[in-house]
Amino acid sequence: MGIQKKIVIIGAGFAGLRLAQDLENTDFDVLLIDKNNYHQFQPLMYQVATARLEPASISFPLRKVFQHSKNVRIRIADVLSVDTQNKKLKTSIADFEYDHLIIAFGCTTNYFGNAEIEKFAFPMKSVPEAIQLRNQILQTFEDALIAPPDKIQALMNFVVVGGGPTGVELAGALAEMKKNILPKDYPDKDFSKLTIYLLEGSPNVLSPMSIDSQKMSRKYLEELGVIVKTNTIVKHYDGKTVSLQSGEIIESTNVIWAAGIIGNTLEGIPTESVTRGNRFLVNRFNNIVNLENVYALGDIAFMATPKYPNGHPQVASVAIEQAKVLANNFKLSLKSKPKVEYEYHDKGSMATVGKRKAVVDLPKFSFQGRLAWFTWMFIHLMLILSVKNKLSIFVNWMFSYFNNDSTLRVLLKPASKNK
Numbered sequence: 001m002g003i004q005k006k007i008v009i010i011g012a013g014f015a016g017l018r019l020a021q022d023l024e025n026t027d028f029d030v031l032l033i034d035k036n037n038y039h040q041f042q043p044l045m046y047q048v049a050t051a052r053l054e055p056a057s058i059s060f061p062l063r064k065v066f067q068h069s070k071n072v073r074i075r076i077a078d079v080l081s082v083d084t085q086n087k088k089l090k091t092s093i094a095d096f097e098y099d100h101l102i103i104a105f106g107c108t109t110n111y112f113g114n115a116e117i118e119k120f121a122f123p124m125k126s127v128p129e130a131i132q133l134r135n136q137i138l139q140t141f142e143d144a145l146i147a148p149p150d151k152i153q154a155l156m157n158f159v160v161v162g163g164g165p166t167g168v169e170l171a172g173a174l175a176e177m178k179k180n181i182l183p184k185d186y187p188d189k190d191f192s193k194l195t196i197y198l199l200e201g202s203p204n205v206l207s208p209m210s211i212d213s214q215k216m217s218r219k220y221l222e223e224l225g226v227i228v229k230t231n232t233i234v235k236h237y238d239g240k241t242v243s244l245q246s247g248e249i250i251e252s253t254n255v256i257w258a259a260g261i262i263g264n265t266l267e268g269i270p271t272e273s274v275t276r277g278n279r280f281l282v283n284r285f286n287n288i289v290n291l292e293n294v295y296a297l298g299d300i301a302f303m304a305t306p307k308y309p310n311g312h313p314q315v316a317s318v319a320i321e322q323a324k325v326l327a328n329n330f331k332l333s334l335k336s337k338p339k340v341e342y343e344y345h346d347k348g349s350m351a352t353v354g355k356r357k358a359v360v361d362l363p364k365f366s367f368q369g370r371l372a373w374f375t376w377m378f379i380h381l382m383l384i385l386s387v388k389n390k391l392s393i394f395v396n397w398m399f400s401y402f403n404n405d406s407t408l409r410v411l412l413k414p415a416s417k418n419k
């Protein structure tokens, strides 16, 4: 065996994790770096935020995944900068040398430069943020019990900004909480004034999906009592008042920001290699343009193909498929065989609004309702990483299917020694 090539992967999300898994037991020396010691399954984060699933059901310790691996090592560190000339990566714990560097560190919440919104609105891009949101939601119900009359409505208004799948799913889950949970948990309080707004800047919710799915998801949301406002832009939010571009004002202490994402940045990546949305420009082999041996995968990669001239959608399946192709290309390089280009084959998309209410678009047709909802659940169960987590989620879902309830509404606030 020759000298092992060092492959350093930044990020153990859908792309980075899959790449490391596919490179297990090869002749590469793989170092997987993430700032967290776990992989997170973002599609079910809204269920953690609304106390339907435990955080551990959607988070997987990386060391457990690679317990038996001979060539994959893990480091928990924040990646700070890269020196592409000398092939060195600087992190919060040490510098690492590489032969090939793969950047798969994804995106972060995009507040479109509005520092005020960033300060006061709640994001949901990580498991800790989903837990923070869960605490905020549960604490708001407690605060509403004792609030003076002039403070009540701001507590009772939940404003979800962004009508993509995350916003739609979250608004639907909050509406189901109002309908099924609050009357049981708070028999002494009238929560009928609790209002859930879903605000979307474009003319439709779920805008990348089919017209039928857009219409049905809106209908489902409205049936659940959600006030859906499309063509609606948020201009300011000061923690108490949401000001819309139309001049309308909504009093709310609970604004959830699901309105967009922007690429994470890495010092040392030349500006010519970065394009809109802070994404790194890559060729069909996920190689960052102008940089040798540096690759980008998943949400952070911008690959224009004849079929997708504006880049691929930022979804889990693209991240996973790109990782598979790149891992295969590394293996082919060991045999001096030619590399294979990446092409996205869209297998469809889906979103759920509530119990027996979901929308599914397949390449040739779309369907909605009960069948779509079971399809959504089945696919998500299949995608979740471990058998134990599949079982735990399945049990939770079955429990809430029959009871419209869960036992997870615990307010777990971080302890502090500095009283």
Ligand SMILES: Cc1cc2nc3c(=O)[nH]c(=O)nc-3n(C[C@H](O)[C@H](O)[C@H](O)COP(=O)(O)OP(=O)(O)OC[C@H]3O[C@@H](n4cnc5c(N)ncnc54)[C@H](O)[C@@H]3O)c2cc1C
Residues within 6 Å of the ligand: 010, 011, 012, 013, 014, 015, 016, 033, 034, 035, 036, 038, 039, 040, 042, 043, 044, 045, 046, 077, 078, 079, 080, 104, 105, 106, 107, 124, 125, 165, 166, 264, 297, 298, 299, 300, 314, 315, 316, 317, 319
């Ligand atoms: C709430 C939500 C719901 C979603 N629902 C769906 C869905 O239903 N279906 C779907 O297909 N897609 C969904 N997506 C999109 C999907 O999650 C992304 O497309 C996918 O996660 C992209 O994978 P990735 O590997 O590129 O990045 P990610 O999965 O985001 O992984 C990035 C990793 O990099 C790490 N990292 C970041 N910065 C650093 C740093 N400086 N140093 C070290 N490590 C770092 C992070 O900790 C993370 O582990 C959803 C996204 C969100 C936020």
